[in-house]
Amino acid sequence: MLIKDLKNLNVAIYGAGAEGHSAKEYLEKHHVTNNIVVYNDDDGAEKFASVLANADVILRSPGVSIYKPELAEARAAGIKITSCSDIFLHEMRENHPQTKVIGISGSKGKSTSVSMLYHMMRRLGLSVELGGNIGKPLIELLDKEFDYAVCEFSSYQASDLSHSPQIVMFTNLFSVHTDWHGGHEAYCRDKVHLAANRKAGDICVVNANNAQLCDYCRSLPAVVYYGQTDGFHAAGKDLYFGSERLIGLSELHISGNHNMENLAGVMTILKYLGLDFRKAAEALKTFEPLPHRLQKVAVVNGVLFINDSISTAPEAAIGGMQSFDENLAVISGGIENHQDYQQYAMFIEHNPKVKAAVTLFQCGPQIAETLRRIVKRPGFKLIEADSLEAGVKAAYQELRQAGGGIVLFSPTAPSFGYYKNFMERGEDFIHIVKSLQ
Numbered sequence: 001m002l003i004k005d006l007k008n009l010n011v012a013i014y015g016a017g018a019e020g021h022s023a024k025e026y027l028e029k030h031h032v033t034n035n036i037v038v039y040n041d042d043d044g045a046e047k048f049a050s051v052l053a054n055a056d057v058i059l060r061s062p063g064v065s066i067y068k069p070e071l072a073e074a075r076a077a078g079i080k081i082t083s084c085s086d087i088f089l090h091e092m093r094e095n096h097p098q099t100k101v102i103g104i105s106g107s108k109g110k111s112t113s114v115s116m117l118y119h120m121m122r123r124l125g126l127s128v129e130l131g132g133n134i135g136k137p138l139i140e141l142l143d144k145e146f147d148y149a150v151c152e153f154s155s156y157q158a159s160d161l162s163h164s165p166q167i168v169m170f171t172n173l174f175s176v177h178t179d180w181h182g183g184h185e186a187y188c189r190d191k192v193h194l195a196a197n198r199k200a201g202d203i204c205v206v207n208a209n210n211a212q213l214c215d216y217c218r219s220l221p222a223v224v225y226y227g228q229t230d231g232f233h234a235a236g237k238d239l240y241f242g243s244e245r246l247i248g249l250s251e252l253h254i255s256g257n258h259n260m261e262n263l264a265g266v267m268t269i270l271k272y273l274g275l276d277f278r279k280a281a282e283a284l285k286t287f288e289p290l291p292h293r294l295q296k297v298a299v300v301n302g303v304l305f306i307n308d309s310i311s312t313a314p315e316a317a318i319g320g321m322q323s324f325d326e327n328l329a330v331i332s333g334g335i336e337n338h339q340d341y342q343q344y345a346m347f348i349e350h351n352p353k354v355k356a357a358v359t360l361f362q363c364g365p366q367i368a369e370t371l372r373r374i375v376k377r378p379g380f381k382l383i384e385a386d387s388l389e390a391g392v393k394a395a396y397q398e399l400r401q402a403g404g405g406i407v408l409f410s411p412t413a414p415s416f417g418y419y420k421n422f423m424e425r426g427e428d429f430i431h432i433v434k435s436l437q
Contacts (some may be wrong), residue, residue: 001057001082002090003142004031010035012051012079014071014319015061022137025086052077055209059083062156065180065397066190081160085153085170088131088138089163092149093199099146102134102269103164105153105194106213107263108170108316113171116284117266121148123283132157134290154294156180159190163355164197167272169265172315173213179337192216199409202217205268207261226268227261234260239281241267247281252289255294255306256323256430292426294320297433302404303396305433309409309426312337314344317410321347321354327405328353329395331366331388333360334413344412345374355405356398358391363413388425392432 005146011027013020016038019265024036039051048070057080073083092101104114111134121128131138132151141149173188181187195204206217208225217223226232232241237249249260270277289295292309308320348354348371359368368384383400385391399405409429419425
């Protein structure tokens with residue numbers, strides 16, 4: 001659906017978050033329609049009945065699951081359902097054919113990958129905009145002219161798209177957001193749907209080292225893999241193109257070996273576009289990492305505190321622990337999200353550098369029980385804390401007694417019910433750490 005297709009229609013915006021507000025402002029600013037109503041779930045059944053009776057189109061915000069019965073009811077009533085993401089992609093195809101849209105998604109690493117790519121393309125002097133989950137709302141980009149749009153797409157945005165970016169990149173697939181999608185299989189299917197509507201000449205860049213991702217992408221056409229030795233790949237803390245070493249983690253401001261793997265995907269895109277990836281690698285040395293993603297907070301009495309509040313899956317915590325060679329105390333826990341912590345516990349069992357694990361909040365008992373069952377090595381300590389502050393202080397004391405190391409806050413689960421979002425959770429961690437200084 002294009003913007004012109006909304007002309008003078010009755011539009012209901014379902015969800016009053018940031019994207020919903022942006023959509024309303026855009027439609028009003030451009031006089032597309034004056035017949036706009038905004039609906040939230042807490043507005044009640046009477047208002048939704050009015051939406052069903054009067055709306056021609058529902059603009060679905062990302063937080064509104066495509067599996068909600070209200071949307072099924074709207075479809076049955078003949079109401080067209082679309083989203084700002086789909087309108088943006090259709091508009092770019094139809095009315096801005098000179099612009100290439102690069103859409104990056106994945107369970108983890110998409111924000112940093114998008115940010116690194118945007119940084120390098122700007123340093124190469126290209127006309128590029130940043131949008132989606134990070135950067136400007138996609139609908140706001142329609143008023144500008146540029147050659148490239150680097151966009152982050154969540155599974156929420158990708159789930160019902162009828163158009164795809166010209167270039168899609170997937171970093172990985174883990175078990176997250178199962179409630180919104182109604183299960184892990186639906187989550188994976190909805191995630192890779194970002195690449196389902198590509199045209200001839202479009203490509204999909206896929207991490208060859210994530211088996212689950214490769215399984216779900218196997219049927220997609222025009223897949224280019226990264227993470228293989230004949231192309232861009234990470235080897236420990238270094239990035240290679242074939243046998244040529246391009247850059248090392250020690251030369252960058254970012255933390256985490258897994259970011260070198262993400263960088264391999266980003267470089268694959270640059271090479272596909274015919275850009276100077278060696279010059280881009282040099283430009284990455286000025287890139288500053290995003291907050292709450294393996295963010296270095298402070299060193300207190302020989303203990304370094306790392307804020308990885310963005311972590312909402314056990315695999316992300318494993319990646320975080322793999323990123324450091326020092327003694328570690330990891331803090332994990334959030335709402336129950338039906339995660340499997342066996343591999344998380346197995347990693348800790350086989351890594352003596354992990355001296356302690358602190359568990360918290362609703363899924364804390366599940367994590368603790370899995371750790372008790374699997375981790376048997378001498379010297380490991382399990383701490384079940386009743387608050388983040390107590391957990392941080394306990395982890396700090398353990399590492400002080402061990403002569404120093406790293407406290408890694410990698411929650412492995414969402415924060416809802418305890419914090420508004422991962423940013424608020426990360427800021428609380430930072431505040432607690434600062435109080436120790």
